[in-house]
Amino acid sequence: MIDTLHHLDSWDARDSTPCAWRGVNCSSAPNPAVVSLDLNNMNLSGTIAPSIGGLTELTLLDLSFNGFGGPIPAQIGNLSKLEVLNLFNNNFFSIIPPEVGKLANLVTLNLCNNKLHGQIPDEIGNMASLQELVGYSNNLTVGPIPATIGNIKNLQKLYLYRNSLNGTIPSDIGNLSLAKEIDFSENFLTGGIPKELGSIQGLSLLYLFQNQLTGSIPTELCGLRNLSKLDLSINSLTGPIPAGFQYMRNLIQLQLFNNKLSGQIPKDLCRQSNLILLNLGSNMLTGNIPHGITNCKPLVQLRLSDNSLTGSFPTDLCNLVNLTTVELGRNKFSGPIPPQIGNCKSLQRLDLTNNYFTSELPQEIGNLSKLVVFNISSNRLGGNIPLEIFNCTVLQRLDLSQNNFEGSLPNEVGRLPQLELLSFADNRLTGQIPPILGKLSHLTALQIGGNQLSGEIPKELGLLSSLQIAMNLSYNNLSGSIPSELGNLALLESLFLNNNKLTGEIPSTFVNLSSLLELNVSYNYLSGALPPIPLFDNMAVTCFIGNKGLCASSSQSSNSVSPPLGKIIAIVAAVIGGISLILIAIIVYHMRKPMETVAPLQDKQLFSTGSNMHVSAKDAYTFQELVTATNNFDESCVIGRGACGTVYRAILKAGQTIAVKKLASNREGSNTDNSFRAEILTLGKIRHRNIVKLYGFIYHQGSNLLLYEYMSRGSLGELLHGQSSSSLDWETRFMIALGAAEGLSYLHHDCKPRIIHRDIKSNNILLDDNFEAHVGDFGLAKVIDMPYSKSMSAIAGSYGYIAPEYAYTMKVTEKCDIYSYGVVLLELLTGRAPVQPLEQGGDLVTWVKNYIRDNSLGPGILDKNVDLEDQSVVDHMIEVMKIALVCTSLSPYERPPMRHVVVMLSESKDRTRVSSSSSPASDNSSKKDDL
Structure with missing residues (x-):
């Protein structure tokens, strides 16, 4: 056993008895024996020796929150008096030994957050006294949940979620008559939901979501009168929603979304209900919203989108005064939106998109002072x-597009200072674009195309400094010249001015649109030469056609007089055709040639896509050398896994250690290529002390390998939540926080091209020998100037770190990175993981805010592994906590730029005097086997 922090210095083999050792408790004289061994959270590592089986009087064994690895010894079955066995949050890598079935007196068995594999042994059913079985977040893959689990008659909590369990749920589960909470979610379970679950009368929580369950929802579940939370979502369940749910008085959460349920919503679903959350979205439900839904007086969220529901908007729905979310989008509702909508005073999100609502929008909508998201796009609404x-001055997203609204764009839109998306596209609006739009400083998308707007484009639109996603003014009757001020929109990615009556030249200031990926000015009356902007060289001619006077510049044409754009089309088409034939020949040749393609990090082009990005020179490595260095990519060399692939430690012949990332071969081909390209093109030119260094890349018969600098201390996530959290003092944590901030600031502000990481998390902050932070894993990165970065379909970010606005925008800005970084700060400050139990808020940000609300901001929220006896440490941590709270603000516009975050962190140290502390880990600390 390795004790790097000397917690067990009191253990001395020369002692006549271990009863005075730390963590050891013994029974009373005259024959004292060890009855309790509690070594939790001591940063210990090593393996459990088989001799543990000699402690036959042991009643408690707690080794949780350490770094123990290897197998769980079979001799543990000799501890016949054991009542509590806590091995969670370690690195045990083995099967669950069948011998645990001998522990007839065991009450609590917690094995979660390890690397256990194989099946759950049948012998587990022999543990007659067991009340809590916790085995989530492992890799239990072989076989189904054993039927013998039904023999554990005293079991109250059964958590097996987030594994890879397959097979069916055994009907014997119904024998667990005392069970209160059962969670089998996030597995690969098949078959039906056993009706026998309905006989567990004390059950309060049943989570089966995100499996592959089929069949109907058993009506027997309606007999679970104590059930408060039922989640069967993200399966393939069919049939109707049982009407008997109306009798479940204690039910507060009912989530059935993403199934194939049909029929109508039971009319008396809320007769005796206390539902707070009702989510039936993404099914095949028909009929009206029953009026009985208004009996759910505590209801906060009503989510019915993506069904085939019909009828009108219920006029009495807003009698539910607690409603914050109403989602009815993508159904077949019709008729007017009633004025009673104004009674929903608590409403924050209202989504009625893609229905058949008609008439005018009621004035009473203005009573919704808390409304943040309002989407009524794709309906048949009209009038002004x-x-x-x-x-509604806190609105962040306002989408009235694809309706029949008339009249002008009102100047009153300037009252919405927090607005981030404004879409009035595809209506019948007339008049001019109000210059006051330029005051919407937080706007990221402006969509007003497809109307009948006239007049000039206001130069004030050039003040929209946050505009990133798009400005679409196309298909209107706009005239005059394009304002040069639009060249100030440095973040803008898409600009559509086509199909108007614009005249004059394309402004030379467009050279400053460094983030632009799409531009369309076709079918106007533009003239003059195209500005010599590199972006235009790679754009399709169709983006410029329909402008008779528009010509290529001298740098874009070999003729002394630039030819009309129509002639350019023929020339470009011929050239593209010739190049295409050459490229096809090259591709066919390489596909027929089964050789590895090794890029030894010389200055050479990475792809044949027109990219001119290079990486710096280094020695070349062959594929075979890497195979040898990783023992043929053996499991023993794995130091990390992620959504994009597996990372191996490779020790080369010369003694150099590097990290090799092998992209997953079972992923969709285009996504793999995107991830591979994203990392190379992102890291290829970056040289910053806080960014992980890319050595090179290798292609080999379909394998994509990335070669990185090896980080001996592993990831911040592993140190915080794995085996070594107590080794990180505050000074080290702050150094890591500041280093990561400087790396991210460089990506956002100083890197060319600027980069949005999209997956900032503690596991992607890697540490070298000196605990210097390096931002890594750019598989989801958005390289703003690269056109194919748009096509990446991977969800941006990891659960617990994703900014709240991403859920409804599905767009990533640098503000999403800042939010994620704020979560990392909270991890450093609290020592808690980003995902928290649902009853504590579900995520770390919510937990922190709830704690501060209930207890105020004080030392109690801080990680107890830090020396909180030093008041200057506490004061500094509180200052950094304030920065973390700003970074995780609900509204993106309140989050400071990363450049400001770096300054705030630096100044926080000046404001408080942090006492010096010992080095973060002694020289004999074991290296972390992680990237």
Whole structure:
């Protein structure tokens, strides 16, 4: 056993008895014996020796929150008096030994967050006294949940979620008559939901979501009168929603979304219910919203989107005064939106998109002072846009597109200072674009194309410094010249001005649109030469056609007089055709040639896509050398896994250690290529002390390998939540936080091209020997100037770190990175993981805010592994906590730029005097086997 922090210095083999050793408790004289061994959270590592079986009087064994590895010894079955066995949050890598079935007196068995594999042994059913079985977040893969689990008659909590369990749920589960909580979610379970679950009368929580379950929902579940949380979502369940749910008085969460349920919503679903959350979205439900839904007086969220529901908007729905979310989008509702909508005073999110609502939008919508998201796009609404809607001053997303609204764009839109998306596209609006739009400083998308707007484009639109996603003014009747001020929109990715009546030249200031990926100015009356902007060289001619006077510049044409754009089309088409034939020949040749392609990190082009990005020169490595260095990519060399692939430690012949990332071969081909390209093109030119260094890349018969600098201390996530959290003092944590901030600031502000990481998390902050932070894993990175970065379909980010606005925008800005970084700060400060139990808020940000609300911001929220006896440490941590809270603000516009975060962190150290502390880990600390 390795004790790097000397917690067990009191253990001396020369002692006559171990009863005075730390963590050891013994029974009373005259024959004292060890009855308790509690070594939790001591940063210990090593393996459990088989001799543990000699402690036959042991009643408690707690080794949780350490770094123990290897197998769980079979001799543990000799501890016949054991009542509590806590081995969670370690690195045990083995099967669950069948011998655990001998522990007839065991009450609690917690094995979660390890690397256990194989099947759950049948012998587990022999543990007659067991009350809690916790085995989530392992890799239990072989076989189904054993039927013998039904023999554990005293079992109250059964957590097996987030494994890879397959097979069916055994009907014997119904024998667990005392069970209160059962969670089998996030597995690969098949078959039906056993009706026998309905006989567990004390059950309060049943989570079976995200499996592959089929069949109907058993009506027997309706007999679970104590059930408060039922989640069967993300399966393939069919049939109707049982009407008997109306009798479940204690039910507060009912989630059945993403199934294939049919029929109508039971009319008396809320007769005796206390539902707070009702989510039936993404099914095949028909009929009306039953009026009985208004009996759910505590209801906070009503989510019914993506069904085939019909009828009108219930006029009495807003009698539910607690409603914050109403989602009815993508159904077949019709008729007017009633004025009673104004009674939903707590409403924050209202989504009615893609229905058949008609008439005018009621003025009472202006009563919704807490409304943040309002989407009524793709309906049949008409009339003028009611001015009262602009009383909803906290609106962040306003989408009225694809309706029949008339009249002008009101100046009152300037009342919405927090607006981030404004879409009035595809209506019948007339008049001019109000210059006051330029005051919407947090706007990221402006969509007003497809109307009948006239007049000039206001130069004030050039003040929209946050505009990133798009500015679409196409298909209107706009005239005059393109304002040169639009060249100030440095973050803008898409600009559509096509199909108007614009005249004059394309402004030379467009050279400053460094983030632009799409531009369309076709079918106007533009003239003059195209500005010599590199972006234009790679754009399709169709983006410029329909402008008779528009010509290529001298740098874009070999003729002394630039030819009309129409002639360019023929020339470009011929050239593209010739190049295409050459490329096809090259591709066919390489596909027929089964050789490895090794890029030894010389200055050479990475892809044949027109990219001119290079990586710096280094010695070349062959594929075979890497095979040898990783023992043929053996499991023993794995130091990390992620969504994009597996990372191996490779020790080369010369003694150099590098990290080799092998992209997963079972992923969709285009996504793999995107991830491979994203990392090479992102890291190829970056040279910053806080960014992980890319050595090179290798292609070999379909394998994509990335070669990195090896980080001996592993990831911050492993140190915080794995085996070594107590080794990180505050000074070290702050150094890591500042280093990561400087790396991220470089990506956002100083890197060319600027980069949005999209997956900032503690596991992607890697540490070298000196605990210097390096931002790594760019598989999801958005390289702003690269056109194919748009096609990446991977979800941006990891659960617990994803900014709240991403859920409804599905767009990533640098503000998403800042939010994720704020979560990392909270991890450093609290020592808690980013995902928290649902009853504590579900995520770390919510937990922190709830704690501060209930207890105020004080030392109690801080990680107890830090020396909180030093008041200057506490004061500094509180200052950094304030920065973390700003970074995780609900509204993106309140989050400071990373450049400001770096300054705030630096100044926080000046404001508080941090006492010096010992080095973060002694020289004899074991190296972390992680990237």
